[in-house]
Every structure is written in structure tokens, then in C-alpha cells.
Amino acid sequence: MKKNIAIIMGGHSSEYNISIKSGNVVHKFLDTQKYNTYRIIISREKWIYLDASNQEFPVDKADFSIQPNGAKIHFDCVFNAIHGTPGEDGLLQAYFELLGIPHTSCNHYESALTFNKRDLLSTLKPYGVPCATSYYLNKGQAVDEAAIVEKVGLPCFVKANRSGSSYGISKVYQKEELAGAIEMAFKEDSQVIIESFLDGTEVSVGVITHNGEVTVLPITEIVSENDFFDFEAKYMGKSQEITPARISTAQEANVRKLAEFIYRTLGLKGFTRSEFIFIGDVPHLLEVNTTPGLTEESLLPQQAGVAGISLKTLFDSAIEEALR
Incomplete structure (x- = not known):
């Protein structure tokens, strides 16, 4: 009997569109002789199953099931193609582990x-x-530019701590550029890591x-x-x-x-x-x-x-x- 596979894609981060592309490639190449595949789009607004004609059906979050044609469908496994939160930071992993549904990514703690x-x-x-020498900064903390330069040197990299696809990353050459780079990183995350240039x-x-x-x-x-x-x-x-x-x-x-x-x-x-x-x-x-x-x-x-x-x-x- 074929296994029902949910391919989750989308997410809450700036990597949403990249994740959609990844998920669609997985959907394209999974073996349809072995699996029934279902594209599940997860966003802040809704969780939906998108069928072949792009018709939307809601996901029941209580048990992660769908009911597109009257009969409830449960999933044997989840293929995780979400980059960034909540698919790469442990949130969905913990959810699936609580429901007892196998998934293709790391467990929740390792993901986080x-x-x-x-x-x-x-x-x-x-x-x-x-690894590089690093300096940590949280939103709301005073920015001591002299201390940053003293520890990591110039040039350095300012990065959003919990982000991917190079969102929120800047290479800084002058101390005067630090404030703008830090502000940009804080648009992606409330935590920043500043690293020495390797x-x-x-x-x-x-x-x-x-x-x-x-x-x-x-x-x-x-x-x-x-x-x-x-x-x-x-x-x-x-x-x-x-x-x-x-x-x-x-x-x-x-x-x-x-x-x-x-x-x-x-x-x-x-x-x-x-x-x-x-x-x-x-x-x-x-x-x-x-x-x-x-x-x-x-x-x-x-x-x-x-x-x-x-x-x-x-x-x-x-x-x-x-x-x-």
C-alpha cells in the first residue's frame, strides 16, 4: 500500500518563496509508485493542502490531517522542505514528535x-x-562599537543569529558602518552575531x-x-x-x-x-x-x-x- 507523504513548505521567514520552490521539486521527484504526495503550505495566516488544480483545503492542526473529499487523510511521514522558522528551528519538529508522525529532518532540540x-x-x-571570533548582541542592548572592533577586528560580518539564505548579513569595513549593519540584522532577528573575517x-x-x-x-x-x-x-x-x-x-x-x-x-x-x-x-x-x-x-x-x-x-x- 502506498504511503501518504505530506511535503511541508512555506514558513514564516524571508525564505518562504525559496521553500516553496524546494517543496515543489520534492513533489516533482518523489516516486508516485510508492507514495501519495500532498503539498502542504504553512504560513502565519493558514495551513492548507494545495491539490493538483491549486484548490485549497484546510489542515486540521489537532492531528495534522486533511479532508479534501470527505474522507480524512492521515500522513505516514512528513517531508520537511521549510527553511527558517517554524520548519528549521525545532517548532514543527516538536509538533510532529508529539503527534508521533515521522519526519525527514532533525529532532526538535537539534534543529533549534x-x-x-x-x-x-x-x-x-x-x-x-x-570557528571565527564572535561578539553577541541582543536588541535593546547598547552598541559599543569600539568593543566590537577590538574583539573581532575589521572587516567583520554582522549576521542575524537565527536566519538563513544570507538575509540580514553585512560585511563591514569601517566602524562607522556597524550601526547600519546591526540595524539591518535586527530586521531579521532580535539576536545578532558579529564575527571576525576569515x-x-x-x-x-x-x-x-x-x-x-x-x-x-x-x-x-x-x-x-x-x-x-x-x-x-x-x-x-x-x-x-x-x-x-x-x-x-x-x-x-x-x-x-x-x-x-x-x-x-x-x-x-x-x-x-x-x-x-x-x-x-x-x-x-x-x-x-x-x-x-x-x-x-x-x-x-x-x-x-x-x-x-x-x-x-x-x-x-x-x-x-x-x-x-
Whole structure:
């Protein structure tokens, strides 16, 4: 009997439209011989099932079911394609765990931890994971620009702490630019992390559980045409994404080992994509994404393709692992 699969997409963040694209790609490539697939759009205003003719049917939040034709449909598994809140920060994961519905992403605590850049880096530093020097700031706190520059130096990066797709990120060269960059970051989140500039090769490393095994995918080198890997570089063709990366054997071994160590140490599941910058042969962690982009142009699907894993196989594997 076919399994009923809910593909959740949308969300409450600036990444809403990117998530819709990811969810539609999952819907396109999931094996219809094995699964009945249902597109579920989640927004602040409503939760709806969108059928093939784009007719909307409400989702019953009491048990996460739908009733499009009179008969109630329950789901065997949820494929999570929501980037940002509430699909990447643990909120929906906790909801599905309470309902006992398997889902393809990390559990709620691990999702919340990795989505919070400050907490993630603070958790991994005692394990010896290298990262940039950082300064934390919350909305409403006084901004001491001299203290910031003294700790992290210039240039530096000002980032919204709980945001993705490079929303709320600025590269700052002068102390006078800090106030504007911080104000922009606060539009995305009430917490900000300011990090020292790491001057080196940037790479992205996908780590997944595939056929029951933790698998490190081929590494992607990021070469941005802009000043850094910002929204334009990620989504508007202003970068080169080179897989496999043009890095040394030592660099490759080091970053593969570290990416797998982080995945295992944090108890992650499903698809993840971690970003690093090399200083010499040493990879420094920037962030970990637990619901990475899944469009045909996104980094993790590119990496899977180089590894010989088709999108159909990749998405099927995620559901099989969730149901395992």
C-alpha cells in the first residue's frame, strides 16, 4: 500500500518563496509508485493542502490531517522542505514528535540548536571545532562599537543569529558602518552575531544519512562574484559553485572528517549542509543548515548528483530513513 507523504513548505521567514520552490521539486521527484504526495503550505495566516488544480483545503492542526473529499487523510511521514522558522528551528519538529508522525529532518532540540548560530558555535567550541571570533548582541542592548572592533577586528560580518539564505548579513569595513549593519540584522532577528573575517577558501559540505549510513557528499567550493556569498550570489547566479572543490587532499580529508564529526556529535539526522572557510588546511565552521535548499540548482542536490545519487533516490532515501 502506498504511503501518504505530506511535503511541508512555506514558513514564516524571508525564505518562504525559496521553500516553496524546494517543496515543489520534492513533489516533482518523489516516486508516485510508492507514495501519495500532498503539498502542504504553512504560513502565519493558514495551513492548507494545495491539490493538483491549486484548490485549497484546510489542515486540521489537532492531528495534522486533511479532508479534501470527505474522507480524512492521515500522513505516514512528513517531508520537511521549510527553511527558517517554524520548519528549521525545532517548532514543527516538536509538533510532529508529539503527534508521533515521522519526519525527514532533525529532532526538535537539534534543529533549534543548529538554527541558533550562537548556541551552535558555543556548543561545538569545547570539542575543538575551529570557528571565527564572535561578539553577541541582543536588541535593546547598547552598541559599543569600539568593543566590537577590538574583539573581532575589521572587516567583520554582522549576521542575524537565527536566519538563513544570507538575509540580514553585512560585511563591514569601517566602524562607522556597524550601526547600519546591526540595524539591518535586527530586521531579521532580535539576536545578532558579529564575527571576525576569515580570509580563505569557502566550501559547503553535505552530510546525509543514506541507506542507513552517514554519508559525506562531494564538497562544493564557493566562489562569489560579490564581496561574500550573499543572497544574490546564492540565488541570482552571482557565484560559481564548483563540485568537487578545488582543494588539496589534506584540506578535503580535514573538512570531511570535521563535517561528519559535527553530524555525529550533535546527533543530526536527514539532510544537512555545513559551511566552512579554510585558514591554511584548517576548516573553520560558519554554520550548519538542517533543511538545506532542495531545488535542482541547490548545493546539496548538486553534490548528490556528483555522488551518483538522483533526486528521486535522494528524496526516497530521506523518507525511508524517517520511517526506519
